Amino acid sequence: MCAQWMCPQWMWRMGFEHFAASFGLAAPMPAANIDTDVIMPKQFLKGIDRAGLDAGLFYGLRFAENGAPNPDFILNKTAWRDTRFLVVGPNFGCGSSREHAVWGLRQFGIRALIGTTFAGIFFDNCARNGLLAIEASSSDVALLMAAATDPKRNHFCVDLVNQTITTEDSVIRYQIDESRKTALMRGLDAIGVTLEGREAIALFEDMHFAQNPWLRPS
Amino acid sequence: MKPERAHRTLYDKIVDAHSVRMLDAASGLLLLYIDRTVLNEYTSPQAFSGLREAHRRVWRPEAALGVVDHVNPTAAGRTRTMPDPGGQLQTDYFAKNCAEFGIELFDVLHPMQGIEHVVMPELGAIMPGMTVAAGDSHTTTYGAFGALGFGIGTSDIEHYLATQTVIYRRLKNMRVNLSGRRPQGITAKDIVMALIRKIGASGATGYAIEFAGAGLGDLSVEGRMTICNMAVECGARGAIAAPDEAVFAYVADKPRAPRGEAWERAVAAWRRLKSDDATEFDREVDLPLTSIEPMVTWGTSPDQSMPISAAIPDPRTLGDADKRRDYERALDYMGLAPGQSISSIKIDRAFIGSCTNARIEDLREAAFVLRGRKVAPHVRAMIVPGSSSVRRQAEAEGLDLIFKSAGFEWRQAGCSMCLAMNDDVLAPEERCASSTNRNFEGRQGARGRTHLMSPAMVAAAAVAGRLADVRAMDVPAMDVAHGL
Ligand code: SF4
Numbered sequence: 001m002c003a004q005w006m007c008p009q010w011m012w013r014m015g016f017e018h019f020a021a022s023f024g025l026a027a028p029m030p031a032a033n034i035d036t037d038v039i040m041p042k043q044f045l046k047g048i049d050r051a052g053l054d055a056g057l058f059y060g061l062r063f064a065e066n067g068a069p070n071p072d073f074i075l076n077k078t079a080w081r082d083t084r085f086l087v088v089g090p091n092f093g094c095g096s097s098r099e100h101a102v103w104g105l106r107q108f109g110i111r112a113l114i115g116t117t118f119a120g121i122f123f124d125n126c127a128r129n130g131l132l133a134i135e136a137s138s139s140d141v142a143l144l145m146a147a148a149t150d151p152k153r154n155h156f157c158v159d160l161v162n163q164t165i166t167t168e169d170s171v172i173r174y175q176i177d178e179s180r181k182t183a184l185m186r187g188l189d190a191i192g193v194t195l196e197g198r199e200a201i202a203l204f205e206d207m208h209f210a211q212n213p214w215l216r217p218s
Numbered sequence: 219m220k221p222e223r224a225h226r227t228l229y230d231k232i233v234d235a236h237s238v239r240m241l242d243a244a245s246g247l248l249l250l251y252i253d254r255t256v257l258n259e260y261t262s263p264q265a266f267s268g269l270r271e272a273h274r275r276v277w278r279p280e281a282a283l284g285v286v287d288h289v290n291p292t293a294a295g296r297t298r299t300m301p302d303p304g305g306q307l308q309t310d311y312f313a314k315n316c317a318e319f320g321i322e323l324f325d326v327l328h329p330m331q332g333i334e335h336v337v338m339p340e341l342g343a344i345m346p347g348m349t350v351a352a353g354d355s356h357t358t359t360y361g362a363f364g365a366l367g368f369g370i371g372t373s374d375i376e377h378y379l380a381t382q383t384v385i386y387r388r389l390k391n392m393r394v395n396l397s398g399r400r401p402q403g404i405t406a407k408d409i410v411m412a413l414i415r416k417i418g419a420s421g422a423t424g425y426a427i428e429f430a431g432a433g434l435g436d437l438s439v440e441g442r443m444t445i446c447n448m449a450v451e452c453g454a455r456g457a458i459a460a461p462d463e464a465v466f467a468y469v470a471d472k473p474r475a476p477r478g479e480a481w482e483r484a485v486a487a488w489r490r491l492k493s494d495d496a497t498e499f500d501r502e503v504d505l506p507l508t509s510i511e512p513m514v515t516w517g518t519s520p521d522q523s524m525p526i527s528a529a530i531p532d533p534r535t536l537g538d539a540d541k542r543r544d545y546e547r548a549l550d551y552m553g554l555a556p557g558q559s560i561s562s563i564k565i566d567r568a569f570i571g572s573c574t575n576a577r578i579e580d581l582r583e584a585a586f587v588l589r590g591r592k593v594a595p596h597v598r599a600m601i602v603p604g605s606s607s608v609r610r611q612a613e614a615e616g617l618d619l620i621f622k623s624a625g626f627e628w629r630q631a632g633c634s635m636c637l638a639m640n641d642d643v644l645a646p647e648e649r650c651a652s653s654t655n656r657n658f659e660g661r662q663g664a665r666g667r668t669h670l671m672s673p674a675m676v677a678a679a680a681v682a683g684r685l686a687d688v689r690a691m692d693v694p695a696m697d698v699a700h701g702l
Contacts, residue, residue, distance in 0.1 A: 018374065032419070033521075037660060038659055040637050042637060045639065046303075046308060047307070047308075091420035094453065097353055097354055097370065099261070099264075121371055121455065122371075129373065153366065157661060177242065177245035190377055190385060191274070194383060200238055201238055201249075208236075208251060215253050217253075
């Protein structure tokens with residue numbers, strides 16, 4: 001049995017993300033192929049910064065045409081108001097590369113996504129922004145989907161250190177790449193780390209252009 | 219970098235040749251050198267802001283090109299003024315960023331402006347064996363040249379700009395064998411739509427596809443671009459075809475292609491770009507072309523498609539409850555009923571455009587159908603060429619006259635109603651026959667209804683006023699390589 005007090009306190013700092021474990025509500029979004037156009041519609045892509053994207057998250061689903069909240073949408077229902085985790089259908093995040101989708105999810109307060117498969121670009125975008133996307137087996141996702149759907153059982157504890165998701169009546173373990181885990185836990189500046197090896201890149205470039213002179217841009 | 223296997227795929231060879239160093243062997247993460255990028259106004263702003271905040275410079279500005287394509291209008295007589303303040307903000311900031319970081323820009327009024335994935339190949343900026351990462355998922359288009367192209371998010375654009383590399387996870391290899399000959403009237407679009415239907419919207423997630431087989435050699439380079447472009451709609455983050463003489467000939471006369479001795483050396487190297495004979499792929503898919511029909515989507519995911527002669531599937535016949543619910547939702551959104559014949563679906567709009575199908579051959583294809591015909595009176599039809607160069611070429615061939623006399627609007631270049639970020643949008647519940655790549659909910663306008671198909675099929679639908687089989691229209695054999 002997971003108890004709230006057994007969970008390490010979730011640790012987030014706005015700006016850079018340091019994730020150890022997080023406790024909160026989960027909501028089900030079982031449809032397959034929820035694309036980034038649906039997650040963040042085009043009218044919210046007209047900015048030049050990352051701000052204000054929580055307003056656009058799932059806009060077409062969350063709001064009716066007159067701008068009033070759609071009472072049937074899961075995240076508008078009282079039992080799922082403070083959702084931190086989404087249990088999602090296959091191929092979540094397919095379509096456009098827009099990172100705005102991930103920024104919006106983060107700003108809305110979503111800490112982790114759990115599903116069987118995620119689209120490739122979206123999956124990478126999550127990793128770059130401290131949003132934990134967990135790939136789990138279809139039986140585990142089915143179990144978590146059922147729990148997330150039941151307002152009496154939708155408290156989850158998502159633990160990154162121990163790679164577990166705990167619900168009231170089950171604990172599942174998940175896999176994650178060591179490098180992604182480290183980045184999520186420490187919030188590394190990937191560009192800074194890469195630039196520490198700038199000489200290796202410069203050397204590579206010299207060799208690459210010597211072998212393939214036509215590739216040198218001019 | 220040492221090859222890991224004795225026999226390698228073309229994809230693996232390109233990745234190996236661009237690996238700066240391994241980052242995490244266990245998970246296949248490596249630092250991948252990127253030869254080129256193309257930037258647009260809507261996915262790049264935060265990347266430039268990030269560079270500025272960290273006082274970083276662009277590693278190799280001359281390897282990048284900026285193109286305004288997503289938010290600009292396509293109406294005649296356009297100016298640098300965008301229809302809405304957001305678009306103006308983005309295009310202004312983009313111009314400032316390109317200027318300050320030393321990146322060449324094709325702004326709205328530049329004579330070479332157009333959709334990024336149409337512009338790059340026509341410049342000769344895409345060559346076999348290179349890596350291209352860009353802030354747009356359809357960067358897979360460049361696989362038609364035997365290049366590895368893939369989409370990245372804004373954080374990765376920033377990483378690329380600062381380091382000329384991206385953190386990359388090696389993909390598995392899938393070979394799609396296009397077997398047999400493609401029947402008359404069947405286009406590259408029908409082939410890739412049939413593939414997506416066959417393997418599903420996530421069928422190639424985690425894979426790079428290599429297209430192979432007799433049917434590939436039959437396709438023009440632009441046809442291959444259509445296929446590689448849309449391969450991302452089945453999840454592939456890399457779609458490659460080994461380059462052949464057709465590719466070399468296509469690149470040869472482009473303005474930025476290598477010349478003289480450099481060209482000879484390049485072609486000699488490009489001839490070696492192919493998978494080793496004995497290579498085993500992680501997955502093999504056979505797609506017989508002989509039985510393919512013109513394809514049309516009926517739903518809201520690119521894999522929800524059927525041949526034009528078929529009827530809308532009945533969700534009740536599906537065993538899988540999740541899938542049944544997805545189908546029902548799609549039919550409800552599209553305003554369609556199970557069992558309805560696809561060719562009975564009436565349309566309001568027809569759109570030919572996008573990086574999938576707005577190159578010169580696509581426009582010729584449409585012109586073959588539209589010559590001497592008229593758009594049905596209740597249909598508003600438009601053609602948005604993929605680039606300003608394509609537009610000029612089409613006008614030189616007189617295609618614009620065919621389009622205009624058929625009743626199509628002949629517009630200026632851009633993404634336009636492919637994603638409707640400019641002022642070209644569907645009204646709620648308007649139904650559109652579209653040569654684009656995504657039929658997602660709201661993609662072409664809130665509650666708009668999109669049916670994806672080839673340019674020839676869009677033209678046929680525009681004339682019939684409903685979805686229609688172009689093969690029944692007595693169109694001459696479409697020699698798109700040479701035109702009318
Ligand atoms: S034409 Fe469509 S798919 Fe292509 S780059 Fe533009 S918006 Fe994206």
